[in-house]
Amino acid sequence: MNTLWQDLRYGARMLLKKPGFTSIAVITLALGIGANTTIFSFINGLALRPIAGVKEPERLVGVYTSDYSSGLYGSSSYPDYVDFRDQAEGFSGLAAYDGATLTLTGGDEAERLRGAYVTGDYFDTLGVEARAGRTLRGEDTAPGAAPVAVISHGLWVRGFSGDASAVGRTITLDRRAYTIVGVASESFRGLRLGAPPEFWLPMVAEDAGGRGDRGLAIIGRLKPGVSLEQARSQITTIGARLARAYPETNLGTLAAPNEPRPMTVVREARIEPQGQRNLWIVFGLLLAVVGVYSVMSYAVTQRVREIGVRVALGARGPDVLKLVIGQGMKLVVIGVAFGLAMSFALTRLTASLLFEVSATDPVTFAAIALLLMVAAALACYLPARRATKVDPVVALRRE
Numbered sequence: 001m002n003t004l005w006q007d008l009r010y011g012a013r014m015l016l017k018k019p020g021f022t023s024i025a026v027i028t029l030a031l032g033i034g035a036n037t038t039i040f041s042f043i044n045g046l047a048l049r050p051i052a053g054v055k056e057p058e059r060l061v062g063v064y065t066s067d068y069s070s071g072l073y074g075s076s077s078y079p080d081y082v083d084f085r086d087q088a089e090g091f092s093g094l095a096a097y098d099g100a101t102l103t104l105t106g107g108d109e110a111e112r113l114r115g116a117y118v119t120g121d122y123f124d125t126l127g128v129e130a131r132a133g134r135t136l137r138g139e140d141t142a143p144g145a146a147p148v149a150v151i152s153h154g155l156w157v158r159g160f161s162g163d164a165s166a167v168g169r170t171i172t173l174d175r176r177a178y179t180i181v182g183v184a185s186e187s188f189r190g191l192r193l194g195a196p197p198e199f200w201l202p203m204v205a206e207d208a209g210g211r212g213d214r215g216l217a218i219i220g221r222l223k224p225g226v227s228l229e230q231a232r233s234q235i236t237t238i239g240a241r242l243a244r245a246y247p248e249t250n251l252g253t254l255a256a257p258n259e260p261r262p263m264t265v266v267r268e269a270r271i272e273p274q275g276q277r278n279l280w281i282v283f284g285l286l287l288a289v290v291g292v293y294s295v296m297s298y299a300v301t302q303r304v305r306e307i308g309v310r311v312a313l314g315a316r317g318p319d320v321l322k323l324v325i326g327q328g329m330k331l332v333v334i335g336v337a338f339g340l341a342m343s344f345a346l347t348r349l350t351a352s353l354l355f356e357v358s359a360t361d362p363v364t365f366a367a368i369a370l371l372l373m374v375a376a377a378l379a380c381y382l383p384a385r386r387a388t389k390v391d392p393v394v395a396l397r398r399e
Contacts, residue, residue: 051268053188055127056221060268061228063094063218063235070255072264076216078208080250081119083242084218088234090226093125096203096216097191102173107159113173115199116190117208122200123150125221126188131156133167133182140181140202148202149178153186155198173199191219191268212249219268232265239263325381 051057063084067074076084078096085094097118104111123135131153140148149171151159160166170177178201189196208216222231243251243260253261 051191053128053185057268059222059224060126061220061222061231061265062268063220064264064266065214065239066253066262066264067214068253068261070253072262074261075214076218077211077214077249078203078205078216079211080242081216081218082205084220084235084238085121087238088220088231090223090231090234091220092223093121094218094220095119095122095125096218097122098203098216099192099197100201102199104171104173105175106172113155113198115173115197115201117203118200119203123184125219126191127221128188129185130182131185132164133180135182135184136200136202141204143204143206145202145204147176147178148181149173150182150184150200151180152184152189152196152198154196156183171199173201192217211246220265228265228267232263235263235265321381321385325377 051060054060063076064073065076065080066072076096081094081096085091088094095118097116100115100117101112102115104113118136120136120138120141123130128135130150133150135150136148139145151166151171156162156166159171160169167180167182170179172178178199184200220231222228239250239262240260250261252258
């Protein structure tokens with residue numbers, strides 16, 4: 001125990017003796033762990049995990065109309081949505097939605113809330129149930145229907161203390177009163193990147209715009225036994241039919257002005273699948289490993305003379321290796337601590353601005369930290385072992 005304490009004290013003095021190198025090593029480790037953990041946490045939480053709170057998420061697909069600039073993931077108009085809903089036989093449900101940011105008043109202070117306008121079949125298509133009350137229905141979107149709203153579980157708890165009597169009360173959004181008919185399930189936090197919706201309002205046809213007013217996202221649920229290719233074929237056929245019937249709004253893109261706008265049907269996900277993204281993530285992690293290995297290896301090679309002196313004075317090889325690796329592990333522990341703090345801060349900051357991931361994934365952090373610790377240990381061990389084999393006389397002659 002006394003020997004271990006002496007090694008720890010000596011290692012601490014050596015680190016303090018070279019503050020420049022110590023800072024570089026810690027920053028390299030912190031960046032490698034913090035940045036990669038944040039990226040992997042987002043990918044795991046947003047792309048790899050299914051959408052929370054919906055029924056059979058594997059059957060959900062997004063339906064996109066190419067915009068005029070030829071981008072594949074363009075939005076649609078309300079009349080187009082109605083045609084897709086009524087004519088596509090491969091779907092058990094098809095719904096449209098659009099984001100909204102409205103001002104909630106009636107409390108101590110006005111509050112800007114993010115929500116969505118949705119068609120009456122939105123919740124049924126997703127298979128989202130109400131925590132209290134009911135979800136929206138088709139009759140809620142009929143012209144002249146009473147203004148109603150479904151609120152999120154978070155708003156229910158925050159604004160109404162989770163009281164069941166909130167159903168039937170009203171909330172005022174942009175100076176218009178809406179009767180609360182239901183509270184969404186706690187697990188459902190919306191479909192897209194960004195802050196989770198706090199409310200859902202009925203999308204009324206007369207307010208949704210004409211065929212040229214594109215801004216709606218469409219989500220559908222495939223019928224059992226219907227493949228993605230079959231659904232894509234049906235939507236493409238309908239899109240071509242609409243291009244012939246409404247050429248002024250549905251025909252042509254910048255790349256092909258005389259052709260129907262391409263239709264895209266893909267598995268619904270928080271982030272559109274892009275295989276190259278995963279390669280870049282792996283490449284970033286490899287860079288972090290190489291950076292850690294290079295820094296630690298350089299530090300040990302600069303100590304060849306010191307190691308030679310120790311060997312010349314009778315130090316055993318295993319003792320020297322233990323000392324060098326121990327000092328390297330001290331740097332790793334400090335780097336891991338800073339990396340965790342960085343990952344936590346980056347995750348919280350980015351989640352508040354763009355994403356819906358609430359915390360660093362502990363499994364991801366542990367895996368990346370372990371990988372970088374192994375790289376650091378090898379970076380200390382290999383050159384130190386070589387140094388113990390060098391003739392002490394040769395080592396002592398090195399400057």
